[in-house]
Amino acid sequence: MIRHRVARFVHLLLFVVVMVSLDGCAGMFGRDPLHVSVAGIEPLEGQGMEMRFNLKLRVQNPNEAPVDFSGVSVELDLNGKSFATGVSDQIGTVPRFGETVIGVPLTVPAFTAVRQAFAFADSAQTGQFPYVLRGRLAGGMTGGTRFIDQGTLSLPMGDVSGL
Template identity: 50%
Template sequence: MTTFQPFARLLCIGLLALALGACSSLAPRSPLNVQVAGIQPLPGEGLELRLAIKLRLQNPNEQAVSYNGVALDLEVNGKRLASGVSDQQGQIPRFGEQVLTVPVTLSAFSAARQAIGLANASSLDRMPYVLRGKLAGGLFGTRNFVERGTLDFSGIGQPYE
């Protein structure tokens, strides 16, 4: 039994070193900065509208962020309007940025629901939106993001000065 004790101690020290190394890899990370960089129409089918949403992703962290898929949900006025996924793969460099294009689909029923909501709205000048997304990156590498904003239509129809 005395030969087992040095082996057990060595095993415990090794496991402790591995655990400390694993904890250091879970250091706090700053969230990604996400802005909508553009929206372009895509060909749709039947009663759907398809759009390509371009996202500017900024990584304010000291480590690069690798991803192997992306998912988006767009809500306008608190109601889901569009969603999309893409199996794109890539990496956002440390303290860098990248533009990512994700196709989203807007169903005719979602558009009708939004139109009814707009008809009942008291003010059509401003509409709040929420863009929720996820960059897939494996078991511990998935990064969620949320961008909130307001669509401002108060200047539409006004003469340009």
């Protein structure tokens, strides 16, 4: 009898953990997820053969309460392959029913740039590159919010002569 109760409790506990994981923290507190998209990308001065960009993220908050953040991390894939990563310790607030733009410096390692140069040649005629951006906006009670954005972007090729 006790064994049956313990097994039943474990199953119930497992069910609750799975539901919370699937629903996400936003659902627990009745919040809609933040909308994060690429607002722009500009070249920065690199070191040696690496390339650097300033990625501008537009963060929109469709909720009735402001969202505080204390940093952001991103990973950018271009043409289906890992391309760049970046972090920023920027601190701020996305106002209720508002938006903000966050700048994140991205670094493209030299070997990645060389590897992707051939893939760029295929897409260079259109100037459009398919991307997937994954990241995390840090802060808050839950430790942060993960996001994903995808589409196509025009990569500024003004200062790629360092390759």
